[in-house]
Amino acid sequence: MNGELIGLFTSPHLVTIEERARIDGRPVSPEEFDACLEEVRVAATMEPEILPTYFETTFLASMLAFSRNNVDRAVIETGLGGRLDSTRLVEADICAITTISMDHSEVLGDTLPKIATEKAGIHRPGVPLLCLDHEDEQVRAAIEGVAGEDVIWVPRAGEDAQEVARSMASVIGSRIGWKDKETTVAWPGRSSDRINWNGVDLILSAAHNSESLSHDLGRLGQERHVLVVGMTQKQDLSETTEPLLLSDCRIQTVVTEVHGGRTPSVPAGELSKILSGHLEVAPMIIEEPIEAVDGASRLAIEEGCIVYVTGSVYLVGRVVGELASREGGDLWDYLEAHPSRS
Numbered sequence: 001m002n003g004e005l006i007g008l009f010t011s012p013h014l015v016t017i018e019e020r021a022r023i024d025g026r027p028v029s030p031e032e033f034d035a036c037l038e039e040v041r042v043a044a045t046m047e048p049e050i051l052p053t054y055f056e057t058t059f060l061a062s063m064l065a066f067s068r069n070n071v072d073r074a075v076i077e078t079g080l081g082g083r084l085d086s087t088r089l090v091e092a093d094i095c096a097i098t099t100i101s102m103d104h105s106e107v108l109g110d111t112l113p114k115i116a117t118e119k120a121g122i123h124r125p126g127v128p129l130l131c132l133d134h135e136d137e138q139v140r141a142a143i144e145g146v147a148g149e150d151v152i153w154v155p156r157a158g159e160d161a162q163e164v165a166r167s168m169a170s171v172i173g174s175r176i177g178w179k180d181k182e183t184t185v186a187w188p189g190r191s192s193d194r195i196n197w198n199g200v201d202l203i204l205s206a207a208h209n210s211e212s213l214s215h216d217l218g219r220l221g222q223e224r225h226v227l228v229v230g231m232t233q234k235q236d237l238s239e240t241t242e243p244l245l246l247s248d249c250r251i252q253t254v255v256t257e258v259h260g261g262r263t264p265s266v267p268a269g270e271l272s273k274i275l276s277g278h279l280e281v282a283p284m285i286i287e288e289p290i291e292a293v294d295g296a297s298r299l300a301i302e303e304g305c306i307v308y309v310t311g312s313v314y315l316v317g318r319v320v321g322e323l324a325s326r327e328g329g330d331l332w333d334y335l336e337a338h339p340s341r342s
Contacts, residue, residue, distance in 0.1 A: 002178045003341060007066035007074040009087075011055060012261060014188060014317035015324075015331065021062035025338040028065045036061035036068070055079045056086045063090070073176070081108045083121020095122045096130040096172055098165070100139055101211040106235050113142040120146035130154050130172060132164065161215055162191065185338050189316035192219060195323060197307065198297040204319060205310040208232075214243040216310065224249045224305035226296040229275075230258040230289060231266045231311040238274060245278040251303045253283040256292035260314035289318045 005024055013019035018027035021036075040060045044050050052060065059079070066074050076092070078085045081104070100116050108115045113136075120143045123129045129147045133155050134140055144151050157167030170180055185191060189206030196202070205216040208231065227250055234240050247253070255272040257265040272283045286292035296307045309319060324331045 002173075002181065004072035005070070005341065007062075007069070007071035008337060009059065009062045009066075009074065010077045011058070011079055012313060014313065015321040015335065017058060019335050020058050021065045022335075022337055023065065023069050023071060024340050024342075026332055026336050026340075028069075032065060032068075033061060036064040039064055052086075059086050078119075078122060080104055081115075081118035081121065082123075083118050085122070088122065092122075092124060092127060094128050094130065094172065094175060095124065096168070097122070097143070098132050098168065099211070100134055100136075101209055102236070103209045103211075112136055113138040116142040117146060119143075123147040123150060126150065128152055128175065130168070130175075132156060132168060159215075160219070161212075183338055187337060188320050188334075189313060192216070194306075197319075197323065198294065198301070200297045200300040201306040202293070202297070202319075203306060203308050204316045205308065206313040206316045207310050208240075208312055210236075210240050210242060213240070213310065217243055217246070217308075220249070220308065222249050224251060224303065225308045226250070226252050226254065226300045226303070226305060228254045228256060228289075228292050228296045228307060228309045228315075229271070229311040230256040230268070230292075230315045231271060232258060232261060232263040232314070233266055234263075237266065237271075241271070241274055244275060247279050247281075250279075250281075251305055252281060252296070252299055253279060254292050254296045255283045255285050256289045256315070257287045258289060258312040258315045258318070260317070289315055290322050293319060293322075 008022040018033045108118045116139045189204045194201045207213040207216040255268045268285045324334045
């Protein structure tokens with residue numbers, strides 16, 4: 001990280017709330033985060049009393065943690081959209097928009113240009129807004145309509161999401177005086193690292209919309225696998241699950257349930273029904289997620305293949321938490337995003 005102490009705010013968390021505030025790659029301690037939450041609670045009860053949302057409360061607590069630790073720079077991820085997001089409170093000197101896809105359409109709008117307009121709301125006048133190039137002229141026009149000449153379009157480095165992310169991070173870093181540096185970055189559900197689960201290779205994917213599911217499943221190529229999938233409720237569930245219907249090299253589909261976040265789980269029976277009409281082999285239903293992964297791993301051992309878990313960040317979180325528990329390791333080690341600067 002070019003020698004600077006970095007604070008990283010992201011949401012939602014996978015396993016524990018402290019993940020939302022990472023300093024030097026690791027989540028802050030529960031004691032420190034609790035102390036910051038208490039400060040927010042006390043401030044909220046002062047006149048005029050306010051009732052911040054869960055996200056707003058964790059955001060404010062994270063900003064306090066960053067301030068107390070004198071971070072040199074903070075990287076802040078918006079919660080939902082941008083225009084009305086509480087993260088607009090920070091005095092950003094550079095802003096960025098990555099992909100624009102049909103995600104959270106029930107809140108942000110039912111078209112890509114509407115979603116783009118909401119996301120462009122993170123723009124501050126006179127502050128560069130770096131945007132990943134988009135082929136849709138209406139999306140480009142929507143963003144430029146908000147941010148004008150502050151928009152800087154960043155060419156796509158390829159089709160692979162990790163390659164694109166790396167390239168865009170390099171562009172952003174160069175604008176704030178950072179040099180490219182090789183390091184190990186771990187982001188369960190995003191970085192496609194393989195973990196050992198009961199003797200089989202397991203890949204975690206937090207993909208939960210049609211675009212990301214299509215991309216992540218595409219990275220498997222022709223590798224044989226057992227799929228474990230669970231999802232939260234969506235307006236366009238049938239459209240979202242379309243990439244799951246391409247079942248080449250799939251041994252079996254195991255449908256489970258996930259719990260967490262703003263919306264409830266799609267019942268396993270309902271999700272199985274959507275998928276079963278298009279798959280050669282009827283899905284197995286195992287409602288408890290860890291039992292589902294264990295069942296999939298047993299089948300994968302018999303077939304000599306891998307297990308692929310996808311559909312929800314909360315499902316990924318359950319697996320990561322269970323893995324740390326079974327191995328008896330320090331959970332904070334599993335949640336470390338990058339090595340310490342020291």
